[in-house]
Amino acid sequence: MSTTALFKHIQAQKSYLCVGLDIDLDKVPQHLLKAEDPIFEFAKAIIDATAPYAVAFKPNLAFFETYGVSGWQALEKTIRYIKTNYPKHFAIADAKRGDIGNTATRYAKAFFEQMNFDAVTIAPYMGRDAVEPFLAFDGKYGILLALTSNPGAADFQKKTLDGKPLFTKVLATASSWDNAHNLMYVVGATQAEALHQIRAIVPNAFLLVPGVGAQGGDLNHVFAQGHNAQCGLLVNASRSIIYAGSDEQFASAAAQQAVQLQQQMEVHLTENNLL
Amino acid sequence: MSTTALFKHIQAQKSYLCVGLDIDLDKVPQHLLKAEDPIFEFAKAIIDATAPYAVAFKPNLAFFETYGVSGWQALEKTIRYIKTNYPKHFAIADAKRGDIGNTATRYAKAFFEQMNFDAVTIAPYMGRDAVEPFLAFDGKYGILLALTSNPGAADFQKKTLDGKPLFTKVLATASSWDNAHNLMYVVGATQAEALHQIRAIVPNAFLLVPGVGAQGGDLNHVFAQGHNAQCGLLVNASRSIIYAGSDEQFASAAAQQAVQLQQQMEVHLTENNLL
Numbered sequence: 001m002s003t004t005a006l007f008k009h010i011q012a013q014k015s016y017l018c019v020g021l022d023i024d025l026d027k028v029p030q031h032l033l034k035a036e037d038p039i040f041e042f043a044k045a046i047i048d049a050t051a052p053y054a055v056a057f058k059p060n061l062a063f064f065e066t067y068g069v070s071g072w073q074a075l076e077k078t079i080r081y082i083k084t085n086y087p088k089h090f091a092i093a094d095a096k097r098g099d100i101g102n103t104a105t106r107y108a109k110a111f112f113e114q115m116n117f118d119a120v121t122i123a124p125y126m127g128r129d130a131v132e133p134f135l136a137f138d139g140k141y142g143i144l145l146a147l148t149s150n151p152g153a154a155d156f157q158k159k160t161l162d163g164k165p166l167f168t169k170v171l172a173t174a175s176s177w178d179n180a181h182n183l184m185y186v187v188g189a190t191q192a193e194a195l196h197q198i199r200a201i202v203p204n205a206f207l208l209v210p211g212v213g214a215q216g217g218d219l220n221h222v223f224a225q226g227h228n229a230q231c232g233l234l235v236n237a238s239r240s241i242i243y244a245g246s247d248e249q250f251a252s253a254a255a256q257q258a259v260q261l262q263q264q265m266e267v268h269l270t271e272n273n274l275l
Numbered sequence: 276m277s278t279t280a281l282f283k284h285i286q287a288q289k290s291y292l293c294v295g296l297d298i299d300l301d302k303v304p305q306h307l308l309k310a311e312d313p314i315f316e317f318a319k320a321i322i323d324a325t326a327p328y329a330v331a332f333k334p335n336l337a338f339f340e341t342y343g344v345s346g347w348q349a350l351e352k353t354i355r356y357i358k359t360n361y362p363k364h365f366a367i368a369d370a371k372r373g374d375i376g377n378t379a380t381r382y383a384k385a386f387f388e389q390m391n392f393d394a395v396t397i398a399p400y401m402g403r404d405a406v407e408p409f410l411a412f413d414g415k416y417g418i419l420l421a422l423t424s425n426p427g428a429a430d431f432q433k434k435t436l437d438g439k440p441l442f443t444k445v446l447a448t449a450s451s452w453d454n455a456h457n458l459m460y461v462v463g464a465t466q467a468e469a470l471h472q473i474r475a476i477v478p479n480a481f482l483l484v485p486g487v488g489a490q491g492g493d494l495n496h497v498f499a500q501g502h503n504a505q506c507g508l509l510v511n512a513s514r515s516i517i518y519a520g521s522d523e524q525f526a527s528a529a530a531q532q533a534v535q536l537q538q539q540m541e542v543h544l545t546e547n548n549l550l
Contacts, residue, residue: 022378062374062381068389072347098398099337099371100425103297106337114343123373123398125420127427145400150375152402155448161436173430 001090001118001139003206007230009055009088011275014266016231017258018056018092018208020238021046021078023063027243029250039067039074044081046242049251053262056090056234057082058208079115090234091117092143092208098123104133112140119143121186121208124170128177135179141206142183146171146198149188149211167194171201184208187226189217189235195225206232212261213240219261223268231274237261276365276393276414278481282505284330284363286550289541291506292533293331293367293483295513296321296353298338302518304525314342314349319356321517324526328537331365331509332357333483354390365509366392367418367483373398379408387415394418396461396483399445403452410454416481417458421446421473424463424486442469446476459483462501464492464510470500481507487536488515494536498543506549512536 010016021043025033028042035041047057059078064071082091097107097120111120119141122134134142147157147167157167174183187198189211198207207226211217212235219235226233237257245253269275285291296318300308303317310316322332334353339346357366372382372395386395394416397409409417422432422442432442449458462473464486473482482501486492487510494510501508512532520528544550 024377024381060374060378062372062378062385065385066381066389068351068385069344069347071385072344076343094374096374096398096401097337097371098373099335099369100423100427102299103335103337106299106341110337110340110343110346114341123371123400125398125400125431126371126423126425127430127432129425129427131427148375148401150401150404152375152404152406155402156400156436156441156445157402159436159444161431161434161441166431166436166441169434170431 003230005088006055006090006206009090010231010269013053013055014269014275015053015055015262016233016235016265016269017054017261018058018234018236019046019050019054019241019258020058020060020094020210020236021242022060022238023242029246029248031248037070037074037077039064039071040077043074043078045251046254047082047086049255050241050258051086051089053255053258054089056092058092058094058236060238061093061095076115079117083116090119093117093120096121096123096145098126098130100126101129101133104130108134108137112137119184121145124174131174132178135177135182137182140182143208144170144174144183144185146185147187147191147194149190149217153188153191168197168201171198175202186210189219189222192218192221192225195222199226199228203228204232206234208234208236210236210238213237219264227268227272231269278505280363281330281365281481284365285506285544288328288330289544289550290328290330290537291508291510291540292329292536293333293509293511294321294325294329294516294533295333295335295369295485295511296517297335297513298517304521304523306523312345312349312352314339314346315352318349318353320526321529322357322361324530325516325533326361326364328530328533329364331367333367333369333511335513336368336370351390354392358391365394368392368395371396371398371420373401373405375401376404376408379405383409383412387412394459396420399449406449407453410452410457412457415457418483419445419449419458419460421460422462422466422469424465424492428463428466443472443476446473450477461485464494464497467493467496467500470497474501474503478503479507481509483509483511485511485513488512494539502543502547506544510540
């Protein structure tokens with residue numbers, strides 16, 4: 001998918017919402033546990049309920065891997081379900097992989113070819129040759145961790161490296177790598193004060209912004225500081241949407257949370273002449 | 276497994292060799308491709324052939340994930356085979372995971388509980404709350420990327436952060452985290468000049484050292500600069516061992532490469548009164 005197509009989809013949906021699928025069997029409605037594949041049943045219901053208000057889905061790999069082979073089967077069914085039923089929705093494998101050359105290529109093939117994800121989140125610590133292999137696939141994206149939403153972002157990302165915060169060094173350095181047009185960046189919504197600084201370094205890239213909702217980031221602030229001429233934002237909410245309800249009405253409860261975010265987003269897009 | 280037990284195993288085996296299982300179906304002997312599960316067949320043969328000369332095995336997750344569900348099945352069979360037949364060998368999931376709190380806990384459970392790995396490699400970029408969840412399991416280890424063997428290590432790891440190289444900041448900071456006694460560190464063999472500096476910061480931790488063999492690191496130099504009173508080193512070789520042969524004799528070719536490294540290691544351990 002091109003970023004032009006992604007922006008058109010944002011315009012059509014009047015939304016830049018990404019729904020995070022962090023599916024925890026301890027939290028899904030009890031009645032689903034009787035299903036043959038409760039992870040997939042839950043995913044399918046959430047996807048169908050929220051798809052009208054979203055432009056992207058983001059399965060979190062940890063929550064699938066923790067169930068071993070059956071979790072991986074649920075993941076493959078989930079990505080197939082998304083791409084069959086909502087082919088214009090952008091599918092992100094939140095995997096935070098990062099390894100060198102030939103190993104990175106294997107991860108890229110797992111997510112882009114073996115499954116049909118549009119993007120995978122990746123970690124920058126190992127540098128150029130751990131990232132470029134993910135960028136060699138046309139219409140596929142590596143979403144590089146830049147400034148994350150958690151307290152641990154202060155341990156290294158915000159520390160001063162060669163006179164500037166490490167996360168700005170990551171953004172500036174990665175921008176010079178081969179196929180950098182296939183890069184997007186993770187910037188936590190709780191870090192909105194840094195968005196202006198980030199946009200100065202990567203004006204055109206899409207930013208994946210987690211941390212709205214359960215983690216407390218402010219959507220208005222994120223949009224004001226972070227958008228660009230193609231919107232340039234995918235704002236993710238996971239727990240606040242998918243666990244909004246805990247009974248048989250969980251899917252409509254999720255839809256209600258999603259539509260609230262979508263309505264705020266529609267205002268942002270309208271006010272800034274992006275529709 | 277305690278590090279005391281690991282050191283005893285090193286003494287019993289007269290070796291600190293870790294065999295990396297980066298299993299690429301394009302490189303395994305052709306006759307294995309007829310097997311029902313060629314990845315596992317190859318893994319099993321390499322494990323049996325090299326176990327007498329090694330103390331650890333390190334499946335590289337990317338090479339399993341790239342085959343989807345069948346790859347994950349092969350991974351589960353491989354770890355089960357190691358732990359059933361060689362229970363004293365240290366099993367490392369080379370997964371380079373890294374994510375926040377509840378997600379990190381899921382990854383830890385996937386590798387430590389769903390499978391029975393002794394350790395998993397993890398990335399430091401997201402800081403404390405992305406690492407500590409891996410350290411909360413008794414007798415299990417998080418192996419944190421510090422200074423890797425690839426050229427990209429120069430992009431960020433060796434850059435100056437608050438007056439010191441980032442990798443030394445990672446080592447010093449991580450040492451202060453909860454359950455830091457369950458931390459080990461990745462230091463590439465191609466970075467042997469930094470081992471002295473690293474030992475000054477983490478004198479007691481085990482170091483996982485890839486990069487000997489195909490990547491050109493020097494084993495004598497690594498041992499001289501990197502060992503401690505418990506040996507403190509797991510030196511990994513992958514391709515130089517597992518692809519030593521390409522015909523039906525591939526397992527004995529692998530054993531020959533392993534025994535050569537083991538013999539060098541026995542000399543190191545003997546000369547330094549560690550046996």
